[in-house]
Amino acid sequence: MIFGFYLFNRDGICLYHEEWKRSRTVSSREDNHKLLFGLLFMMKAFVSKLSPKDGCEFHSFKTAAFKLHYFDTPSGLKFVLTTDDKTPNLRDCLKHIYSSIYVELVAKSPSQEIGKQIEGSHFSQSLNKYVQSLSYFQS
Amino acid sequence: MSCYTLFIINKAGGLIYKRDFSADAPKLSVNDQLRLVSTFHSMHAIAGRLSPVDPASGIDHIETNTFQLFCYQSLTGLKFLITSPAHTSGSLEHLLFKTYQLYSDFVLKNPFYELDMPIHCSQFDTNLDKLILGK
Numbered sequence: 001m002i003f004g005f006y007l008f009n010r011d012g013i014c015l016y017h018e019e020w021k022r023s024r025t026v027s028s029r030e031d032n033h034k035l036l037f038g039l040l041f042m043m044k045a046f047v048s049k050l051s052p053k054d055g056c057e058f059h060s061f062k063t064a065a066f067k068l069h070y071f072d073t074p075s076g077l078k079f080v081l082t083t084d085d086k087t088p089n090l091r092d093c094l095k096h097i098y099s100s101i102y103v104e105l106v107a108k109s110p111s112q113e114i115g116k117q118i119e120g121s122h123f124s125q126s127l128n129k130y131v132q133s134l135s136y137f138q139s
Numbered sequence: 140m141s142c143y144t145l146f147i148i149n150k151a152g153g154l155i156y157k158r159d160f161s162a163d164a165p166k167l168s169v170n171d172q173l174r175l176v177s178t179f180h181s182m183h184a185i186a187g188r189l190s191p192v193d194p195a196s197g198i199d200h201i202e203t204n205t206f207q208l209f210c211y212q213s214l215t216g217l218k219f220l221i222t223s224p225a226h227t228s229g230s231l232e233h234l235l236f237k238t239y240q241l242y243s244d245f246v247l248k249n250p251f252y253e254l255d256m257p258i259h260c261s262q263f264d265t266n267l268d269k270l271i272l273g274k
Contacts, residue, residue, distance in 0.1 A: 003191045022191040032189065039185045046178050047203050049171065050222060052143060052163045056205045063186050064196040082191055089202070 002137045003066060003082040005127065007102070009115060010076025012037045016118045018127065020137070040070065040078055059091055071095055077102070087136050101126045142231070142271055143206065143222040145238065146172075149255040150216030152180030156258040160271050164222070179220065183210065199232070211235035217242075234271065241266050 007016040014033040026032045047058045060069045062085050069081045071094035079094040079102075105123045106112050112119065131137055143164040147156035154176040167175065183197035190196070201208040209231045211219045219235040219242075245263040246252055252260060 019191070024191055024193050024195065035185060036189055039182060039189065042178055042182055043201070046175060046182065047201065049167070049175055050165060050208070051203065051205045052165050052224075053205045056203050059202045059204060061186065061198050061202070062200040063190060063198055065190045065192050065194055068186075084192075 001084045001087070002131055002134065003084070005082075005097075005131065006033070006036060006078075006080040007118070008033075008037050008040070008078040008080070011115065012041075013115060014117070015077075016123065016127075018124070018131075020131075036080070037078075040080070043070075044072075060089055069094060071098065073098060083136060090134075090136070093131075093134060097127065097130065101130060141224055141227070142234075143224070145267070145271070146176055146218075146220040147238075147242070147258065148176050148180055148218040148220065151255065152177045153255070155256065158264070158267065163224075176220075179210075180218070183212070183218065200230070209235060211239065213239055237270055238267065241270065 001021065003021045004017070004019040006014060008014055012034070014037070017029070017033065043058050043061065048056045050056075057072075058070055060067060062068075064085065067083050067085045067087055069083065069087075069090040071079045071091055077098070079098055081090050081094060083090065101123065105126060106118055109120075109122075118124075142160045144160065145156070145158045146154060149155050154173050157172055179198075187195045187197045197210070197212060199210050199212075201210075203225070205225055206222050207225060207227055208220060208222045211232055213219075217239075219238050221231050221235055221238075223231055241263060242258075245266060246258055246260050249260050249262075252258070
C-alpha cells in the first residue's frame with residue numbers, strides 16, 4: 001500500500017506532495033515538510049559517516065508502521081515514497097518517476113520556474129497514473 | 140552471521156556500549172561515535188512523529204548500498220543497533236533480542252553496574268563474542 005509521495009529540491013523546498021492514505025493527523029503541512037527534509041538530510045550524513053566503504057547512498061528506512069523509499073539526484077532533487085512496511089524496495093519506481101515523469105514534464109517545461117512548487121496538472125496526472133498502476137498500490 | 144558493529148544507546152540518547160566485530164567496520168573517533176549515536180536517537184524519534192499511520196514507532200531498519208542497520212528498542216527505552224554488510228539476508232532483529240537478554244543477565248544483574256552508565260562487564264563481552272562470532 002502506497003501512502004504518499006514527496007519531492008524536495010536541494011534547498012529544502014517541497015516542490016510536490018501527494019497523499020493517498022494518511023490516518024494520523026499532523027500539525028501542519030509545512031512543519032511536516034521541514035521535519036521530513038531535516039530527517040533526510042540527517043540520514044544522509046549519518047549513513048555516509050557509518051559506512052565501511054566510500055560512496056554510500058541511503059536507499060530506505062523502515063519503522064513498524066511505514067517504510068520510506070528514497071532516491072536523490074546529483075542536482076539535489078530528493079524523491080520520497082512512503083509505503084507500508086511490507087513493500088519491497090521501490091527505488092526503481094522512484095528512478096522511473098524521475099527519468100520519465102519529472103524530466104519530461106517538469107525539467108523540460110518552459111513555464112515551470114526552478115525552485116518553485118510544481119504547477120499545472122500534467123505532472124500530477126502522470127504521477128497518479130503511474131503510482132496507481134503499481135501492484136503495490138491498493139487504495 | 141557477519142556484523143560490523145554493535146551499539147547500545149541509553150534512554151537519553153547517550154552511547155553506553157560499542158563493539159566492533161569485523162576488521163571492515165569503519166574506524167570512528169570517540170567523539171564521532173557519540174555524535175552519530177545521538178543523531179540516530181533523534182532520527183528514531185522524528186521518524187515516529189512523521190508516521191502517516193498509527194501506531195507510530197521509531198526506525199528499526201536502514202538500508203543503503205554498502206551496509207544495513209537494524210535497531211531494537213526495549214520497553215525501557217534502551218536501543219540496540221547493529222550494522223551488517225549490504226546483502227545480509229533476513230533480519231538481525233533476533234540477534235538484537237538475544238543481545239538484550241545477555242544485557243539483562245550480565246549487565247543489569249551486576250551489582251556494581253549503574254543504570255545508564257557505560258558498560259564495562261567482562262562476562263557480557265565474552266557472552267556477546269560467543270553469540271555473534273561463535274555463530
